[in-house]
Amino acid sequence: MTSSNTERRRPACRRRADGLGIARLAAIWLLIGGPLLLSAAFMVAYSVGLTGLLAHGLSFAAWAKVLGDRVTWVTLGFSFWVGGASLGVSMLGALIVLARRPARAAPPGRSDLTPWFLPIAVPPMVAGLTAVLWLGNAGALARWAYALGWIRRPADFPSPIYSTGGLGIIVTQAALVLPFLVVLFDRLSRVHRIRELGEAARTLGASPLAAWIRVGVPLLLRAATPTLGVYFLALSGAFEIPLLVGATYPTMLSVRVAQLFGQFDLSTRPQAYALALLYALVASVCAAVALRVRARPPRTERV
Amino acid sequence: MRAERARPLRRSATLALTAAFLAPVALLLVWSFAGRWPWPAPLPSRWRASAWIDLAGTGGLGAAALRSLGIATTVAFAATGLGFVTCRSAAEARSRDVLRLLLHLPFALSPVVLGVGLEYSFLRAGLAGRTAGVVLAQGMLAYAYALILLSGLWNARTRAYLEGAATLGAAPRQGWVLVLLPIARPLLVLCFVQTFLISWFDYALVLLIGGGRVVTLTTSLYQFLLSGDLRLAAASALLLLLPPLVALAAHRHLRPTAFAADPGF
Known part of the structure; x- marks a missing residue:
């Protein structure tokens, strides 16, 4: 029934x-x-002037101004440089941390990565503020350097904050992203059995360093490519840290768009939209390419 | 033997990491109580608790903290709830590659680009400069994240459990309530915490959609920093750190699973 x-x-x-x-x-x-x-x-x-308070019909003046302005290309280049450098530094750090970790896994239910979760609780705005308070010309490190007699004036302190090369932004962003990458790489190395593959390489005569560099790192990077691609874009388009820690020129793209958008002179708004669209286009293409790269299944499973 | 040799190394690394995290927090705490701290003094010459007294008062920082909490809680509930209901469709969609790109786009684009793009539509809809507008804008971002995370729930094992329950006579609703919900609970808690943090950490969307009229802790922090009031900026920063740390401490199981979940996309 x-x-x-x-x-x-x-x-x-x-x-x-x-x-x-x-x-x-x-x-x-x-x-x-x-x-x-x-x-x-x-x-x-x-x-293109079809809408907005100052619209006067179809016009590509804003696009011409944005595309012909050297500042646009400097801003885009600077954003990708900072994004790439921040990701590169944190990737290097994460790979070094994982290479130094003992092979024995943590007991079930316990993670030996717990301290790495603490920086994940830090918002970018707070990270920017602490960078200023620690690394600024009048920050805590500068005061200690004065107390030790290393400097005489705040200007003598080699602060990375507000540097034109974006060093302060790179240091702060890398410090924020490093814990994420350590946890991500650790997870991927378990899924792809990288420890076991490294041990097999060592059995065949490779040194621990060679096994890690020639077996572990390529596998990890291949598996992490989609996530790293999204991270790269997120770091290149970051706003809060460049706003607090970055120089007035060159600025990162988000800061430049916000500046053009927030000015009292409304005539700069179409340029803000054109610049935002230009970045959106580049970022969408990059994201599509990064997400198409699929992690290959581990060799052990394919056999 | 090798593991025993590695133990002191691991312990010192843990200590160094914890210290690296606690040192900035300690500096923020000192700044929040600093009355006067001229260069080059290594410590404040006077101490004041006015930043925290302002927090306890009805206006200013306290109101901003409560508003941030309200917005983040609403966003997290809505995104997690909606994400749970719709994640199966996302996981089983035919156009998965396009959907995957769509869900990642809000994160790949800068929040400023997103905010600038949304601002005019929100202005026309009467949502700009209002808390509801900020909730909606952040909700979009949080919902995309919830779908990425919760789609991982629909793996072969979950489907097998549901099919088993159906074979034993469970109605679809019973399958969801009695089988899926218990399986999904840790992931739902994680999703709630993460979407809460997306909203809690946000500055760009509050600035652009809120238009200065919606004041949260992040916008307060920036305003205090601009005006040179580092005491209040530090107090805001400490308040911003509080919920994520409480979440990490309260949900021990979140830590090992935070990135262990297999996102469906």
């Missing part, structure tokens, strides 16, 4: 479930794709 009822009900249930699934998928596209498309359409319209 019950089973025949179930069989009769199944097609109706399946139809209802399919309908619900389509509705849920539509909700996802509407709630995330909708605002993104709307934003892009509006930014295009504003940047």
Whole structure:
């Protein structure tokens, strides 16, 4: 009785479930794709003078100004330099930390990475403030350097804060991202059995360093490429840390867009939208490429 | 033997890491109580608790902290709830590659680019400069994150459990409540905490969508720093650190699982 009822009900249930699934998928596209498309359409319209308070019909003046301005390319280049350097430094740090970790895994239910989770609790705004308070010309380190007789004036302290090369931003961002990468690489090395592969390489005569560099690191980097790509973009488009720690020139893209957008002179707004669109285009292409790189299954599973 | 030799090394690394985290917190604490701290004194010459007294008062920092808490809690509840309900459709969608890119785009784009793009539509909808607008803008970001995280729930094992429950006569709703929810609970807690933090940490969207009228802890911190009041900036920073640290301390199981979850995308 019950089973025949179930069989009769199944097609109706399946139809209802399919309908619900389509509705849920539509909700996802509407709630995330909708605002993104709307934003892009509006930014295009504003940047070509089709909408906005000062719109006078179709004009590519803002685009010409943005594309012809050296500052635009310096800003983009600087953003990608800072993003790449921050990621590079933190990747290097994470790989060194994992190379130095003992092979024995932590007991189940306990993570020997617990201290690495503490910096994850730090918001970028707080990281920027602490960088200023520690590393600034009048920061804690400068005061200690004075007390030790190493410097006489605040200006004598070699502070990375507000440096034109973005050193302060790179140091602060790398310090924030390092714990994420340590945890990510640790997780990936377990999934891809990198310890075991390294041990196999050592059995075949490789030194521990060679096994790590020639077996572990390439596998880890390949597996982490999609995540690292998104991290690179997030670091290149960061706002709070460059705002607090960065120099007035060159600035990172987010700061430049916010400056153009927030000025009293509304005529710079179309340029802000054009610059934002330019970055959105580059970032979307980079994200699409990074996400297409799939982690290959570990060799041990393919055999 | 080798593990025993490694133990002191591991212990000292743990200590060094904890110290590296605690030193900035200690400096913030000192600054929040500093009355006067001229260069080059290594410590403040006078101490005051006015930043914390202001926090305990009804206005200023206390109100900003409460607003931040309200926004972040709403965003986390909405994103986690909606994410849980819709994550199966995302995990089983045919156009997974496109959806994967769509869900990652809000993070790949700068929050400023996102905020600048959303601002005009929100202005037209009467949401700019209002708390609801900030919640919606942050909610979009948090929802995308929730879907990325919760889609990992729909692996072969979960499906097998649900099919097993259905074979034993459980209705779909019973399957969700009695089977899926217990399996998903740790991931849902993690998702709630992470989406809470996305909102709690946000500055750009509050600035651009809130337009200066929605004051949260992050915008307060920046304003205090701009005005040169490092005491209040430090107190704001310590308040910003509090919920994430409480979350880490309270949910011990979050730590090992925080990145152990297999995101579906």
